[in-house]
Amino acid sequence: MPFDLTDFPGASPEDRAAGRSSRRLVAAWLLGVAALIWAMVVLGGATRLTGSGLSIMEWDPIVGALPPLSQAEWERLFALYKQIPQYALLHAHTGFELADFRHIFRLEWAHRLLGRIIGAAFLLPMLVLWAGGRIERRLLPRLGLLFVLGGLQGAVGWFMVASGFFPDSTAVAPARLVIHLVLALTLFGAILWTALTVLRPSPRRDASASLYWLSRLALGAAALTIVAGGFVAGTHAGLTYTTFPLMDGQIVPEGYAALHPFVLNLTRNIATVQFDHRALATITAVLGLAAFVAGLLDPRRPAFAVTALGAVTLLQYALGVATLLNVVPVGLAVAHQGGAVAVLAAAILLAHATRNPLALKTAPIGDTSVGTPAKPASP
Numbered sequence: 001m002p003f004d005l006t007d008f009p010g011a012s013p014e015d016r017a018a019g020r021s022s023r024r025l026v027a028a029w030l031l032g033v034a035a036l037i038w039a040m041v042v043l044g045g046a047t048r049l050t051g052s053g054l055s056i057m058e059w060d061p062i063v064g065a066l067p068p069l070s071q072a073e074w075e076r077l078f079a080l081y082k083q084i085p086q087y088a089l090l091h092a093h094t095g096f097e098l099a100d101f102r103h104i105f106r107l108e109w110a111h112r113l114l115g116r117i118i119g120a121a122f123l124l125p126m127l128v129l130w131a132g133g134r135i136e137r138r139l140l141p142r143l144g145l146l147f148v149l150g151g152l153q154g155a156v157g158w159f160m161v162a163s164g165f166f167p168d169s170t171a172v173a174p175a176r177l178v179i180h181l182v183l184a185l186t187l188f189g190a191i192l193w194t195a196l197t198v199l200r201p202s203p204r205r206d207a208s209a210s211l212y213w214l215s216r217l218a219l220g221a222a223a224l225t226i227v228a229g230g231f232v233a234g235t236h237a238g239l240t241y242t243t244f245p246l247m248d249g250q251i252v253p254e255g256y257a258a259l260h261p262f263v264l265n266l267t268r269n270i271a272t273v274q275f276d277h278r279a280l281a282t283i284t285a286v287l288g289l290a291a292f293v294a295g296l297l298d299p300r301r302p303a304f305a306v307t308a309l310g311a312v313t314l315l316q317y318a319l320g321v322a323t324l325l326n327v328v329p330v331g332l333a334v335a336h337q338g339g340a341v342a343v344l345a346a347a348i349l350l351a352h353a354t355r356n357p358l359a360l361k362t363a364p365i366g367d368t369s370v371g372t373p374a375k376p377a378s379p
Contacts, residue, residue, distance in 0.1 A: 022134040023198050029125045030195035036118045037188040038341050041181070043111045045337035048233060049330045052104035053172060054086050054164040056112070061154065065116055067109055074098060077105065086170045115154060122147055139198070146190060153183050174234025175267060181230045185223075188341065189348055196352045207354035208298045211291060211306075215354050218287040218309060219347035225284050226340050228277040231267050237274040238328045244321050247275060281320055284343065288313030291350060302353035309346040316343050 047053045057080040058064065068074045078101045081087055087096070126143055129135050135143070160180045163173035207215075232238050247253040253271040265272035292310030295301035316339035323332040 022136075023201075025134055026129060026136075026139075027195045027199035029129065030191050030198065033118065033122050034188055034192045034195065034345075036114070036121055037184060037191070038338070038345075040111070040114050040118060041184055041188070041341050042334055042338040043107075043114060044181075044184070045233075045334050046330065047108050047111050048171075048177070049328075049333050050104060050107060051086070051090070051171070052107040052111075053161060054084060055081055055101065055104040055108045056161075057081060057084065057165075059158045059161075061116075065113060067106070074102065077101075081105075084165050085168055086164065089168070089170050112157075115157070119147075119150055119154075122150060136198075139194070142194060146187065146194075149183070149187055149190075153180070153187065156180050156183055171236075172234070174231050177234040178227060178230035182227060185226060185341065185344060189344060192345060192348050193352060196349070200352075203353065203356045206300060206356045207302075208294065208300065210294045211298055211301065211350075212354045214287060214291040214294055215309075215347065215350040218284060218291055218313075219344075219351050221280060221284040221287050222340075222343045222347045225277065225280040226344065228273065228280050229337075229340060231273045232277045235268065235270055235273055237270040237277075238324060238333075240270050241274055242324055242327050244324055245278075247271070247278075281317060285313045285317045288343070288347075302350065305346070305350040305353045309343075309350050312339065312342045312346045315339060 056064075057077070068077060075098070078098050081101060082092075090096075091100075126135070126147070130140065156176075157180055160172050160176040163169065163176045164171055166173075241247040241253060243249075245251075253275055255269070255271045256275060257265055257269075257272070259265045259269050259272075266276065267273065288309045292306055295303070295306030295310075316336070319332065319336045319339050323329070323336045326332060
């Protein structure tokens, strides 16, 4: 019989043990999928930074899983690549040969293959765990929705790539890049939250109000910083204003609001895009450190989550500055993109661990207890 968390209070010790085992198994599967999505985001950053994302001109979800198996097939694909503006504008007169094309093709092919692997790693274990009665019934609609969104991500990825084939384009459209990134991180966050809830349906302890709100503010700031970072990547804004903390000798760069209407600056103006990313990153770091300090002052703190958020926000901030000052080397830039996911994960971990913001509950007159346990929360 499929386990149900609501059955636990009156369940036998054997059924409770089986339920806990099922929870751990389902959570481990979901955490594994989240880790694969993390790797996917990092690999996607590498394809963008190396200009590999436009090397595959065809979208074939089935046959495309196989790499080119003959010299003739490599020649055919290279001939297709020569038809797009990126080749004509960047490579046609640089001695770019088939060997160079193979390099960028393989990186993009690996990125797409990992996407297929993630789909299989989500669907097949879900079916097996469901058939074995390991997944709570109420969780199935959410898992089904996550699978559909994962499939949609493949279509959004091609929608993004197709923008790189427009006349005079050498890269994908920044807005489409951000949509692709945001959907990937939305899936990552939803799967991670679900895994944590399956593993721990109710908080182990109440959290202080300050830690509760700081965790959520840090999570929101981290999400906005990643969106702004997507526009930095899409507009190559990191190659300009490569000093820190000032931008061309000023706190707010000249030309910050040069475009009209102003909203266009947020996605197209390099000065605005980079300044906004810097400002949001600084706010995220301050909130992460504030949550860490608040956790030190709170005896009920979730120690690992508090420490993780404080540590990764500092590390990510340092990585961002180093990437900027070194004019965006591929290795540092890829590490910075992976670090963004780490900050998001740490913020989600702390937000999940502080779901109950009430330190104590009002006790009835004559009751000398200091509080009552929190009600179990469903995933």
